[in-house]
Amino acid sequence: MRTPLFLLIWLGIAAAVFGLAVASGNDYVFFAGYVVLQYVVLSTAWNILGGYCGYVNFGSAAFFALGAYSTVAIYKFITENDFYRIPMPVLILIGGAVSGLVGFGMGYLTLRLRGAFFAIATLALAVVLQTLIVNWDYVGGSRGAYIVRPEEIAPFGNYIRYLFLIMLLLAVAAITIARLIERSRLGYGFATIRDDELASEASGVPTLKLKLIATTISGALMGMAGAPFPYYIGYLQPSSTFGLDYAVNSIAMPLIGGTTSWIGPLVGALLLGSLQQIATVTISSAVNLLIVGCLLVGFVIVAPNGIVGLVHKYFQRKPDEFVGRRRVETDSPETVP
């Protein structure tokens, strides 16, 4: 399936989801749906570096928080200088640019590391950035920052509906980008890095350049997911924005869904995100990470290739064989970086 058609289909699905949410007449659907969609973007973004290239990033929360705090900084600047309000899509682009830039920098500093060393370096980056934010008074420092969300926005009415729609479109954009990468020359290059970096270089793949592209795209998407967050939550504080939830979920969701394809993070985020939202209203929000942990342990034992792998196994097709065959059947390097 060509990318424009894929995008059109998913825009249609997004329109249907939005229509159903409006038809439900319950605003909580938008609140809960926003969080699930936010995880779709985060886990898809994580998978571009972690799944496609095999570089495990523990710093997802930092990129997410950077997007959120870039919005806070702009909000503060606008409020203090009585400036025109910047539309949310522009804030998202700014958040993405800031996080993408940091992703590029992080990549440049750390991508000569591999395996556990790279993972620890990304964790260290998150700690460094959190310390910087905690000590940056302009964005509220350790006290946190309040963002006054407009009550309504035309033609959507409730502002939460607008944020939900924005995140829905961002999720569609993220999975389209992930799929496009997967089927492009870039995606082939990423897969060689995951399989064998030495052989990859020997085949002429510029591995460092590709890893920098991956960290930048991944970081930018995470930042874009974080940019609308201050308007959603209303009060932003470092301890929650840099929270373990984001780091753990953005890793666990692709692992549970399956990391070799764009559909894995989507399935994982929809399943886990929805379960967490249900648990929040029926049991307690404190059990969220417990659910993630239990599912992760279960999947590592029962289905190490995630749900996507399990489904293919059910249909008597091994996941990597499927990947190979699918590539042959439908892939063409659609984009050349």
Add this chain to the structure above:
Amino acid sequence: MSEALLEIENLSKRFGGFVALDSISLSIPAGERLGLIGPNGSGKSTLVNCICGTLHNEQGGVRFDGKKLDGLDAHRRTHLGLARSFQLPRPFASMNLADNIRIPLLYTLGARGTHLSKQAVEERCATLLHEVGLEAKSRHLPRDLTQVEMRKLELARAMAAEPKLLIADEAMAGLTHSEVEDILTLLVRLNDNGVTVILIEHIMSAVMSFSRRLVVLVSGKKIADGKPDEVMCDPEVERAYLGQ
């Protein structure tokens, strides 16, 4: 003799206190069929790694096709026309055979400005797999291959980069006599098509039948360089292989 394609000058490499390569100098003209032999630990693979950019040499230099390679990343050396196969096959495990071949076509030929159409890439993959006798398994994963097929895949992937120089690092290790013949035929055919080949091998019958020139390394030093028959009669080489 034609102009040197690969020129190695006083190349040295140390790992801590261990001298892996000690002032190696070597000049290889285009079209050469060179055998590189030596006992285990003599520095053959280290030399290959230094030539290909996997390791960086501390002293000396490497020139390829008139260009200095020192400090150049491995992928850039591949773009210049230097290809290698690995001692232990390193296929891209999640990709089928056709995709394994596709990578150098997309990246190395692309970097040289040759942008092949999708159909041309498919055809080239099929041709290369046919040349090594793996066309029937083009949709299989590397894990389905036998040892000799894995070696052939390595060679096909190296050939896909359209190299000027191919370094085959123990491409026949662990193979039967007939399988060795298969690989030798492939290498000779490549050489006939103008590719310079360096063969690193322990199977002496294969080295002797393939090489027009033989270089012997012992403890990181080059102890002999010349025609295979003459080199094998060299007392120092005999000492290195058979002892005093």
